[in-house]
Amino acid sequence: MNQIILHHIEKQFGQDTLAIKPLSLTINSDGVTGLVGPDGAGKTTLLRMMDGLLSPTQGNMTVAGLNPLDDRASLRAILGYMPQKFSLYENLTVAENLNLFADLRQIHGQTRQDRFDKLLAFTDLARFTDRLAGKLSGGMKQKLGLACTLLGNPQVLLLDEPGVGVDPISRQELWKMVHSLANEGMLIIWSTSYLDEAEQCQDILLLNQGELIFRGKPTHLTQRVEGRVYALKSTYSHRQLLLDALKLPAISDGVIEGNDIRLILKPEQPIEPVIAALPSHDITATPTQGRFEDAFIDLLGGIKQKQSVLTQIMPTFNGSPNDIVIEAKGLTRTFGTFTATDHVNFSVKRGEIFGLLGPNGAGKSTTFKMMCGLLSISAGQALVLGLDLKKSAAQVRQKLGYMAQRFSLYDKLTVQQNLAFFSGIYGLMGRQQKARSQEMISAFNFQSILDKTPAELPLGFKQRLALACALMHNPEIVFLDEPTSGVDPITRREFWIHINSLVSKGVTVMVTTHFMDEAEYCDRIALVNRGKLIALGSPNELKQKVGENATMEQTFIQLVLDSESKMTA
């Protein structure tokens, strides 16, 4: 049986950054081992040490009986490592990529053909052998990367965040493949920052800031919060209910799930006083299953910032909640012969959170970009506050806030300079500009980091800074493009508390996301596949379409697959 044995392994970068704190453990090959943790937890560092690409500062380890540093050559033959961004040659076809990697591994003759056949069937890429790797979707690229890694027939397989940027459907397929490989006895480590993926693993190594904080079956971790998780139903606004509930000291954590909210109580706290303290009287609370993420956050002591300061510093936008503020009418975009967005129609009302979801390459970014005026429209209309963004730019844009996927801040400008810049281009000047900057600084606690650059800050701070920059000019519509990708779960929940309080002030939010639990925060969701709008409705309505107790992820997968079969039929 293959084993990875770590003995007092420690890794230090520079003088004082401890990437991996002393770690001793044994990983066996029964089932997939999940290496779980938020960004910067040390997952990649650990994997690279196992592969012999990095040497540990202290301690020693064996991988399948071999020392990764001394026996690198022999380890190469039995180890497959798929880095975060697997280096496929984008200008080579699928077949050419496979051939190249087979050449590099010196696999020839009949063995080569047999392995190709097997892997192409396994990854379901046989139909695409002539397609350029660069033209594959995110999910297919990962599958091809996996195929290339598996060419050497490894006994140990290290996968570094294979699920990043992959939609739920492709992710499900990847998991299926990896499970079947694990059943054949391969030792597999799958690293991930999506905590919901952890539930798929047999064994979990939960890392946080270089420290192992949990080891065991995922269900063991969720047991931590057993009896403390409740789903609350009420006719009262679920959003307001969550904001009120989080103010109570007995609550450790809470999220929105469709029309309901899920609360996690602090240990030894009964639910009854909580319900009594809430402003609504028709609340029904039912105990429910805790999620892996709930347990993870609980393990780290719950969320700290339970109230959003934005309530105090954002103005209230009055206006009828029936006003339509964003509207797509027959929105179409073509690239050559390819139609990325195909006659999409939807409208967003004031004060709504509107989510745009879809698999990779389905056209959701294209649609999103047209809505906020970053991409020109081939046909149809994208209206914001009744105006076309491309034409009557300046006045409308003054009312928009935009936060991009990678928190597009100026990395070399300090926090203070970033705030000054973004308020400046939105026309804030003089005393007004200073006052607004000061408000943001005290609201988000930027005082101590004013002279630091975003590059030096943890992702959570960066995200908050990006949000602050986007809100300097009091926008009444906010566009969020995958606003929480790569951010740890606690920061993500805190971010949604901010968004919730924005909405309570009458701000309209349009968001794209890959996280299914974030989709739950939306009032309505537009699901896009192959450029077409395939479903539109509240999270609960969509779930109802699929089944009574369907999760958001199941709903997503089912609806996309249904549309696929309809389109090909």
Place this chain on the structure above:
Amino acid sequence: MITFINPTTFHRIFTLIKKELLLLWQDKQTRIILIIPVIIQVVLFPFAATLNVNNATIAVFRQTVDQPTTDIIARLAHVNNFSHVLVLDSQQAVEDAINQQKALVVVQFPADFSRKLLTGQSPQLQIILDGRKSNSSQIAANYVQQVITQYQHDFLREQPNYQSNNQKPNLNNTPNNTQNGDQNSTPNSNQNSLYNPIYNSSPNNNQLVIRHWFNANLDYQYFVLPSLVALITTIGVMIVTSLSVAREREQGTLDQLRVSPLTTLQIFIGKAIPAIIVATLQSTIVLIAGILFYQIPFQGSLIVYYLCIISYGLSLIGFGLFISALCSTQQQAFIAIIVFMVPAVLLSGYISPVENMPRVLQYLTEINPVRHFTEITKQIYLKGADFTIIWHSLWKLYAITLFMGSFAYYLFKKLI
């Protein structure tokens, strides 16, 4: 353009410019790209890119050993430009000296050289040049020429019949009072003289004396340094415009600008002005080095020159932003800058004079801002030309600015 009067618009553009300058200054990488090359070039170029012939080896071969040739060889050995004099002993050695690149130039004295010289006839003298190093060997030949002419002249003056033979012994009668702003003199006087050496060494005829105006000592730093102002300004503007737009694109901040109320024109101006500021600062460094360190006197008006630097920066903006509109990564932008720079410098008159190029290329140089600015620089810096002369080149820069600027703006609007 009416919105320009609006203080908010002004403040927005000011914010953009401030951001750009802060980014350039606070980013270590850009800071290095903008400062280090300037220093290296200012220090290295005037020495390394010299067109003088220094440390060259000259070979001599004479069939008869006699006093005049010995004197001439001694004089050649004293010329600073020749560090070694190789005395050859056979015709075969002459060939070898050139073939094996032992010497740049071989001077071959015929057997009757001294006799003809002494009797006042025109002696023939063969100078063999290494055509592989055509430029430097010609320059060297020119030096040899001067030595021999000088020797003949000295030799004849010692002869008793010299006075009666020569009608005009005064050699300093060429009109060389340094006149400022003589536009009819060739702008590349120093270069042209090199390419038209006089090989005729007949002693009795009228002496031809070469005088290099505006660079009396033929010091090539006079030529290199002012051109360096043009070169460095070009790199500065191209890097600031092309690379910064590409970087913003890579980091996603360009999208952030595009969703803001900023207009394309404001973004355009916000990129253009910092580039000109940087270019002006860089050229100031070169100017200071040229005037104070290399002691090349600045003849013209600094105010006019700065006006020209800014105008030149403007004319490059179009090229820079044109590249930035087309390139999506910094890497592409960098390659594009090189693709622009190499022909622009080659066709600028810096490497070889524009007048020597084929007609078609000469026309092509008209749209090359580097060419016009190199010319302006030499006019102002070395000759102290006044504005009316400068205007001949300056208006072309404005034409380029207008043409390339609007073209780049069109692309910017369309593609960004």
